[in-house]
Amino acid sequence: MKKNSKYLIIIIALLFLAVFASGCWDSLDINEKLIATTIAFDVKNDEIYYYMEYPCIEVGDEGDNISGSDGGKYMTIKGIGENIPDSRESLNKQLHKEPYFSGISSLILTENFAEEYLLEYLYRFRADEHYRKKTLIVTTKEDLDELFELINEKNDSVGFAIDEISDTLDDTGKSFSRTISRLIENLSSEYTGILISCIGIQDEEIALVGYSVVSGTKVIGFIPVAGSNGLVFLKAVEPKFSYIVPYKDINYTFGVSLTRKTTKTYYEDEEIRFDVKCEFKAGLKYGDKKVPYNFDDAAEAAVAKILTRTIKKELLDTINQAQKEFKCDYLQLDDEFRINFPVEFEEIDWQKEFPKADINIDVTFEVSTEWMMDYSYFETK
Amino acid sequence: MIRYNFKKTAALLKSKNQDFSERSFEFSCGTIKLFFIAQLTDKAALTENVVKPLILHCSSAQKPISARIAIDGIIYSDDCMIQSDISKIENFILSGMAVILFSTDKNYIVVNFKKIKQRNIPSPQLTYSIRGSQDCFVEDLDVNLSLVRYRLKDKNLRIKKFEVGVRTKTSVAVLYIEDIANDTVVNELQKRIAAIDVDGISESGELQSFLLNSKLQLFPNIGLLERSDMAFHSLLEGKCIVFVDGSGLALLVPKTFSEFFHSCDDRYDNKFFGLFSRILRYAALLIGFTASSIFVAITSFHTDVLPIKYAISLAEMRSNAPFTALMAALILEFISELIREALLRVPKKIGPAIGIMGTIVIGQAAISAGIFSPLLLIIASTALIASFAIPDYTLVTPFRILKFALLLFTGTMGFFGFTLFLTFVLIQLVSLNSFGVPYMAPWAPFNFYDFIRTFMSNLTTNPVRPHYMRTKDKTKQKQKTKKSKNA
Amino acid sequence: MKKSITNRQIFFLIFLALTSYRSIDMPIIIARSAGRSGWIPIIIVSLIFGVVITIIIKLNNMFKDKVLFDYGQEIVGKFITYIIVCYFIVYFILIGIFLDIKLVDVLTTNFLPSSPQYAILTLGIMLFGFAAYKGITNMARLFEIIGALFLLVTVGICILMLTQGMDYNILPIFNVSDTNHFLTAIKELFIPYFGIEILFVIPFTTINKKAPRVGFATLLFIGFFYILIVEGTFMILGVNNTALLNDSFIEAIKITEMPVIERTDIFYLTFGLSSLFAGMMIVFVVVVEFACKLFKKVKRHVVVIVVAIIMYILTLLALNIKKVDEIFDSFFIYLIIISSIIIPITLLVVAKIKKRVLEKVKK
Secondary structure, three states: OHHHHHHHHHHHHHHHHHHHHOOOOOOOOHHHEEEOOEEEEEEEOOEEEEEEEEEOOOOOOOOOOOOOOOOOOEEEEEEEEOOHHHHHHHHHOOOOOEEEOOOOOEEEEEHHHHHHHHHHHHHHHHHOOOOOOOOEEEEEOOOHHHHHHHHHHOOOOHHHHHHHHHHHHHHOOOOOOOEHHHHHHHHHOOOOEEEEEEEEEEOOEEEEEEEEEEEOOEEEEEEEOOOOHHHHHHHOOOOEEEEEEEEOOEEEEEEEEEEEEEEEEEEEOOEEEEEEEEEEEEEEEEEOOOOOOOOOHHHHHHHHHHHHHHHHHHHHHHHHHHHHHOOOOOOOHHHHHHHHOHHHHHHOOHHHHHHHOEEEEEEEEEEEOOOOOOOOHHHHO | OOOOOHHHHHHHHHHHOOOEEEEEEEEOOEEEEEEEEHHHEOHHHHHHHHHHHHHHHHHHOOOOOOHHHHHHHOOOOOOEEEEOOHHHHHHHHHOOOEEEEEOOEEEEEEEOOEOOOOOOOOOOOOOOOOOOOOOEOOOOHHHHHHHHHHHOOOOOEEEEEEEEOOOOOEEEEEEEEOOOOOHHHHHHHHHHHHOOOOOOOOOHHHHHHHHOOOOOOOOOOOEEEOEHHHHHHHHHOOOEEEEEOOOOOEEEEOOOHHHHHOOOHHHHOOHHHHHHHHHHHHHHHHHHHHHHHHHHHHHHOOHHHOOHHHHHHHHHHOOOOOOOHHHHHHHHHHHHHHHHHHHHHOOHHHHHHHHHHHHHHHHHHHHHOOOOOHHHHHHHHHHHHHHHHOOOHHHHHHHHHHHHHHHHHHHHHOHHHHHHHHHHHHHHHHHOEEOOEEOOOOOOOOOHHHHHHHHOOOOOOOOEOOHHHOOOOOEOOHHHHHHHHHO | OOOOOOHHHHHHHHHHHHHHHHHHHHHHHHHHHOHHHOHHHHHHHHHHHHHHHHHHHHHHHHOOOOOHHHHHHHHHOHHHHHHHHHHHHHHHHHHHHHHHHHHHHHHHHHHOOOOOHHHHHHHHHHHHHHHHHHOHHHHHHHHHHHHHHHHHHHHHHHHHHHHHOOHHHOOOOOOHHHHHHHHHHHHHHOHHHOOHHHHHHOOOOOOOOOHHHHHHHHHHHHHHHHHHHHHHHHHHHOHHHHHHOOOHHHHHHHHOEEOOOEEOHHHHHHHHHHHHHHHHHHHHHHHHHHHHHHOOOOOHHHHHHHHHHHHHHHHHHHHOOOOHHHHHHHHHHHHHHHHHHHHHHHHHHHHHHHHHHHHHHHO
């Protein structure tokens, strides 16, 4: 029995040794990987351009550096091909280390690329387990060569810059961003309509310039940032903006935030109706004159009326644009209808019904002067 | 029955053992001979209480003096007895007793005036604490027993003595409280001690190796006791203590995995601090065992668990490292173990120099040369420090060995290998028992009260003893138990 | 110290046996079959198997200190008992092969793409064999620890998913048109619930009156656990993504973020993997226990080695079969119905009848 135990232990030890000695198949240290921070796609002259940005972690790291700054902190290389797999192969031939894509912070698509290849690439992205599906997706109208060159010269990463801008804008309620997971989910649904943030260059810095409208599987339009407050109010989480309201020769600056939004859905006689009720809070920050404000109840009511009118117009313009101009439900009202009338939603064609839907907006304001700067104490002095 | 020949016996004793001291007393009817070993005897007490009275009596004795007469009326000693077995005379003398032989009586007297040069009761070296008494056990069994007796005046405290070792005849004492301790544990312990057949043992560690469940056992299921206050607390919990004559460390049986994390400070300090300390110790063991392996797994296999900025920063740190993460971790852990061993053996005067050399050479120079990344060095150092946070060092020893195996598994298969090996270790731990008590109690089998008791409450003020000990007397505080029953 | 299995240990044994691998698959199964209303079939199947487990526990309670091999001979005779035991050995070996394939699949797809399958299997089967050698009591103790940790981590991650996800992905909770797919969903959900037959090798050393309630509650709890996982995955990924992605639960975990350390997949890597091992270990232990009963004269470690070799070879062969998943799914449901429903009910009915007859004869 003891001899048998000894033989058993020897056999098991040999098996372990065999595994260990031949092992470490997946072992690759992090410094031996090329960590990609951004990938981007463009289409020029019927050729697909595949860009990859990565940080230089060693001194004297040289790749096909299109930014022209040797020894810069981030570098960009590109591969060119007739289709996506070929462009990737072309890129692979330039890599001196195995690429690591699980840390990509942003995926940038030019509008040209998004118009034709959006669905194909997103399905490719979904099928690859290496990519994190929480990657941010943005479109751009800029030339990618110029974009990467501009930012890499400043020793900064395009991907991180976009990520940080999106996070800041989302957190401050000025915008809304979309991840690839959400985009793919939308594209896989029966009805597709979604907005993707569009970035560009302003004063040699990356900035949010608008939103690309995706309907079906293509990009069909663009909404600039200027005048998109209504859109942000309807889509963002805790949106906030500042408005200047002229009242009695003083221009008052108000911080307006959406406190509550409720949507009621009705379906009667094959007619769809949405009643969207938005409750806003406007906090008076300051006026532009050094005089007592004497901001009484009548003033509050008047300001509330002005703000209601302004914002209601913005919201109605946004809805109008979605229904009439783009005929695309990127406001996700299809989800509201699906939740309340799931059976009916399966029977109708939302693409046709949405432009006909009756969408009513009701806006209420609560004006607060709690934190206002007031010069009325000068009167009492 | 061996026939007794006084002269022959005396001559044989002297011829065989030249370090036996002999003193003869002649009287009219016969001779009395006193045998003892001078190095083991309190000669002043022997002279005062045995030699002097015998001389006085012998000078005027008219009748034969027997052992009974001598013990009742001549010698002054509280620890003496009459024996008749001739074959044991030599053993008594060798164990430090003085033996008085009578030409006119086959019986002889054995007197205990043992005095061995011992060190004084020291302060604790292994289980230092801030509060609590500072007296520790010494090599003398009687002193150790006295330290326990003076704290525990329970009439149910039992001390069972054994003699272990054919040649050394080392005294071993087993202590337990009869109406608390589980009979199964006590009987099993006594059975194992009685079954020991060896030339000799000198230290409790040697006895411990005979008491293990199997020779290949890696994890300790017997605790070490250095302090007398811990001994008395353990006896009250229903445990057994084993003292070995000649060893300053006692053995504690049974001992479960969670009890290795208990320190005496936990009883004396605030219970919330006790809770915090215990959590810290568990975290320390986990860090000491797994930190390097997690580093290897993340660096070499599962880089995607790191946020991208950490990944880039880590890659930069390792950009010039010549070794893979696994090799570097193995080398650093090996160096840590070397430093640990060296510090144990180094003479006190050059200890600080070794420390400085270790810090400067290994730490600073290695990083400057780019051999190791700073993060790995921090992890290895933290793991080394963490291993000293466990009160009973015997638990850390197997984990120090297993750490290397864990590194190998992780270096081959990433988190799969890591989890696999941890599961191996966990299976081994749950299948162990300490004299019938499940080793992983109260974790597995889980007992909610014992689990809360282990972490949350002060062990002294708990009204009930741990359920997994299956003690005879389950309650410590009868009044509180009555109140809770009435409520 | 007497070795017995407590109610808590029964809970964790059943919990890990059922959820170890299927918690990864469950969102895909529900997304493809019943959609957002999938929680209803889960509850229905949990109730069905809750009744089944109560039957098995009642059988065990009727025969103190005995397992199926022992009391089966009293109920239906030696020959039929041997057939039932052989059937269970083959059944659990098939489950073991299926779980091995899934384990290798999950590991090679998500974590170790270049590691050869034989290496993963070698190390895995050595662990399972070691665990099987230690016996059912030690397994129960191990599962108390692993199960508690797995439960805490998974529930914690699911709560994070529910807070970070989008509620319109799971609304409406009930859609009338989904009811057409409930039967298909129920049929597909039978397979994730295999494993309650492990109770046939656990002797009840005392008559445990609470055990039937514990068993039923365990199955209900598992149902709610599955619902939590499914709804959490839906909220993060959406129904379409869940249906189309492989290992969507793991993908959802990768998207979920925690405060401070950001990534949560490191927790699932460790605790989820240990739960996968647990599922395999219990299957291995059951096969060994049945085999030891059948071949009493053979030493336990020999049985363990033989079973390990058989599983290893068969798994390696099965890995080379294309669409092995579909092959398993096609006939497994019938095996489950036989082993989980037909056999226990038959044994219980016969046992009850025999008991009544005996009582009448005594009177």
